[in-house]
Amino acid sequence: MSSEPLLQVRNLTTQFFTEEGTVRAVDGISFDVYEGEIAGIVGESGAGKSVAAQSIVRLVEEPGEIVDGEVYFKGEPIVEFEEDDDGDLAPTDAMLTNEEMRRNIRGREIAIIFQDPMESLNPVYTVGGQLREFIEINREVGTSEAKAIAVDMLREVGIPDPESRYDEYPHQFSGGMRQRVLIAMALACEPSLIIADEPTTALDVTVEAQILELVDELQEKYGTSFIWVTHDMGVVAEICDRVNVMYLGEVVEQAEVDDLFHDSHHPYTEALLASLPRPDQTVEELNPIEGVMPEAINPPSGCRFHPRCPEAREVCARIHPDNRDVSEAGERTHRAACFRNDAFDVGYDESPPLEMTAGSGFSAGLTGETDAEAESGGEAE
Amino acid sequence: MGIGRYTIRRILQTIPVLVGIVTITFFLTDAIPGDPVQIMLGPSPSARDIELVRAKYGLDKPLWVRYINYLADVSPIWLWPKATFPFVELQTGVDLGKSIYYSVPVTQKIMERLPVTLLLVASAFVFAIVTAIPLGVLSAKRRNKPTDHVARVVSLIGVSTPSFWIGLMLIIVFAYHLDVLPATGLILPWANPAEVSGAENRIHILMLSFIHLIMPTITLGTLQMAAITRIERSSMLENLSEEYVRLARAYGVRERTILRKHAFRPAQLPIITIIGLNLTAALGGSVLTEVVFNINGMGRLIITAINNQDYPLVMGTTIYYGMVFVIGVIVTDISYAYIDPRVSYGEAEA
Numbered sequence: 001m002s003s004e005p006l007l008q009v010r011n012l013t014t015q016f017f018t019e020e021g022t023v024r025a026v027d028g029i030s031f032d033v034y035e036g037e038i039a040g041i042v043g044e045s046g047a048g049k050s051v052a053a054q055s056i057v058r059l060v061e062e063p064g065e066i067v068d069g070e071v072y073f074k075g076e077p078i079v080e081f082e083e084d085d086d087g088d089l090a091p092t093d094a095m096l097t098n099e100e101m102r103r104n105i106r107g108r109e110i111a112i113i114f115q116d117p118m119e120s121l122n123p124v125y126t127v128g129g130q131l132r133e134f135i136e137i138n139r140e141v142g143t144s145e146a147k148a149i150a151v152d153m154l155r156e157v158g159i160p161d162p163e164s165r166y167d168e169y170p171h172q173f174s175g176g177m178r179q180r181v182l183i184a185m186a187l188a189c190e191p192s193l194i195i196a197d198e199p200t201t202a203l204d205v206t207v208e209a210q211i212l213e214l215v216d217e218l219q220e221k222y223g224t225s226f227i228w229v230t231h232d233m234g235v236v237a238e239i240c241d242r243v244n245v246m247y248l249g250e251v252v253e254q255a256e257v258d259d260l261f262h263d264s265h266h267p268y269t270e271a272l273l274a275s276l277p278r279p280d281q282t283v284e285e286l287n288p289i290e291g292v293m294p295e296a297i298n299p300p301s302g303c304r305f306h307p308r309c310p311e312a313r314e315v316c317a318r319i320h321p322d323n324r325d326v327s328e329a330g331e332r333t334h335r336a337a338c339f340r341n342d343a344f345d346v347g348y349d350e351s352p353p354l355e356m357t358a359g360s361g362f363s364a365g366l367t368g369e370t371d372a373e374a375e376s377g378g379e380a381e
Numbered sequence: 382m383g384i385g386r387y388t389i390r391r392i393l394q395t396i397p398v399l400v401g402i403v404t405i406t407f408f409l410t411d412a413i414p415g416d417p418v419q420i421m422l423g424p425s426p427s428a429r430d431i432e433l434v435r436a437k438y439g440l441d442k443p444l445w446v447r448y449i450n451y452l453a454d455v456s457p458i459w460l461w462p463k464a465t466f467p468f469v470e471l472q473t474g475v476d477l478g479k480s481i482y483y484s485v486p487v488t489q490k491i492m493e494r495l496p497v498t499l500l501l502v503a504s505a506f507v508f509a510i511v512t513a514i515p516l517g518v519l520s521a522k523r524r525n526k527p528t529d530h531v532a533r534v535v536s537l538i539g540v541s542t543p544s545f546w547i548g549l550m551l552i553i554v555f556a557y558h559l560d561v562l563p564a565t566g567l568i569l570p571w572a573n574p575a576e577v578s579g580a581e582n583r584i585h586i587l588m589l590s591f592i593h594l595i596m597p598t599i600t601l602g603t604l605q606m607a608a609i610t611r612i613e614r615s616s617m618l619e620n621l622s623e624e625y626v627r628l629a630r631a632y633g634v635r636e637r638t639i640l641r642k643h644a645f646r647p648a649q650l651p652i653i654t655i656i657g658l659n660l661t662a663a664l665g666g667s668v669l670t671e672v673v674f675n676i677n678g679m680g681r682l683i684i685t686a687i688n689n690q691d692y693p694l695v696m697g698t699t700i701y702y703g704m705v706f707v708i709g710v711i712v713t714d715i716s717y718a719y720i721d722p723r724v725s726y727g728e729a730e731a
């Protein structure tokens with residue numbers, strides 16, 4: 001792994017200013033993406049993964065706004081904030097302008113694959129035309145050359161008979177084929193980084209497996225870095241090199257994929273892993289994560305996971321754990337935001353256990369306490 | 382299926398619709414209370430006169446015979462049975478009968494009035510489309526900015542003001558007080574200069590025609606303009622938040638190109654529907670404008686026909702409107718297919 005990360009995200013904060021209040025969708029996340037790796041961002045829907053992905057290319061839509069943090073891509077400040085004379089945070093002068101973002105970064109350096117392949121292609125233009133347009137914009141080539149690249153790329157992603165399918169419309173493609181087109185689109189612009197925002201969620205499992213295999217193959221061939229956003233730990237295991245687990249706008253655990261799977265340091269990650277279906281389980285034995293993730297508009301005090309955490313103690317509701325390195329000496333870096341780890345010194349072990357709030361705890365399958373729901377909303381004692 | 386075959390299929394599908402229109406028109410007209418012969422002959426006519434007129438217009442025959450005859454007359458092609466070889470006789474041409482009130486063929490009367498209405502409606506819609514589409518796009522682009530607010534207030538006033546009131550106000554201001562525009566009549570641009578007073582050559586005719594068109598155009602077009610502006614705005618806004626527009630943005634497409642290409646074309650589908658329907662309605666519904674400006678178009682013709690129980694004329698004009706409607710729907714569908722490839726390929730979108 002090269003020393004300088006391709007993409008550095010520091011304390012990135014994106015908020016949505018709605019009528020109900022400020023939604024802290026992305027609340028100070030930090031992570032790196034190195035050249036040639038696939039970095040995963042995993043978490044339940046509503047964790048802020050997609051907003052994080054959009055923030056990196058500064059495509060957050062109203063009423064959302066990036067309010068703090070830094071994003072450096074190849075050393076260029078995509079996002080950079082500093083305090084102005086009044087002590088308010090403001091973008092620095094060095095931060096890339098919207099025009100620079102459009103011309104130099106979007107598509108050309110960082111491409112995006114969206115979640116819904118059915119909605120991502122314009123229904124009134126041909127698939128080839130759309131592909132060609134983006135190639136023309138992002139590479140210094142003329143129309144005929146762009147078309148040749150597009151056809152080659154369609155063949156590369158496994159679309160049979162690309163010359164004739166080039167002139168067809170999106171509705172003539174299946175969901176899986178459209179996602180292949182979108183992957184072709186991203187790769188054809190030859191970016192250094194591709195952000196894939198839940199690209200396989202809308203597809204069925206067999207198609208998903210094919211797409212993941214294809215991406216794995218092409219990633220190796222082109223050496224492009226990926227940020228792979230997903231809610232599915234299975235997908236993470238399949239293609240990611242490193243993982244960032246997000247919960248309610250924060251990164252709660254961060255590690256190499258093997259370390260995370262074999263030795264997770266955060267109860268939320270454990271719950272995500274436990275919810276994965278295994279071949280030896282029947283449907284009844286599946287372990288979904290119980291409870292609904294609270295709103296990012298009014299996150300719980302202390303550790304944001306504490307109302308749902310089976311390991312929560314009294315201290316968890318009071319103090320907010322930061323995301324720090326919890327690896328033993330000599331191990332690879334492994335960051336987690338949970339007081340159970342020795343790296344924290346807040347008296348977790350002495351703290352009394354926290355009763356779970358009704359309806360928001362884990363299922364019996366996870367905790368072994370069927371009566372957890374019966375005990376009404378007792379907070380810390 | 383290509384767009385050509387789609388077009389042919391849509392045209393063939395209209396034949397049963399047109400037969401249905403003729404049938405319903407025929408029986409409905411017959412069901413209108415009152416007797417045209419009575420209206421024609423005035424109070425207390427002699428029994429013999431009534432007989433004669435009935436026979437002259439074929440009203441003495443049974444209803445179903447009249448229906449078959451009428452159907453044969455209005456069909457461009459009809460085959461009558463015959464006793465000798467080849468056992469059928471061909472009847473061609475469209476004959477809508479003779480107007481009782483005007484005593485001229487219905488077709489002639491329609492041909493006389495139709496160009497006037499077409500000119501008026503075309504002028505009003507060109508005015509509406511040319512102003513409304515840029516206004517709607519601009520309004521969507523500058524959402525919630527002053528331009529948008531002004532456009533929205535103007536279009537709200539436009540859709541809620543009755544057209545005849547606009548017409549009357551225009552007449553009061555521009556014809557009566559300022560005396561800059563003529564209050565009545567319409568001059569066709571292709572009219573013969575010799576027959577129009579105050580015109581010596583083609584240039585004069587064109588100018589007169591234009592001047593006469595201004596107020597009726599605004600009267601008839603304002604509602605359309607307002608309606609199209611509103612739909613264009615909301616359709617553009619909807620498309621600007623579509624995933625494919627976000628994707629175009631994520632690939633560094635210029636905001637201008639997104640507005641003019643990526644969002645604009647798919648946003649025109651509802652516009653085509655509304656223009657198609659309103660245009661069709663306007664071809665029959667320009668009555669108010671025609672009355673206010675004293676223009677002899679189709680709208681006034683049908684009113685005259687109904688007031689005088691002129692059976693052939695009522696049927697003729699109704700069939701005309703039926704045809705206009707059918708053609709309007711077909712043209713709308715074909716334009717739809719042209720813009721949205723999903724339509725002509727006949728595939729249901731998931």
Ligand code: SF4
Binds near residue numbers: 304313
């Ligand atoms: S800090 Fe406490 S509540 Fe949060 S995850 Fe760790 S044990 Fe659970």
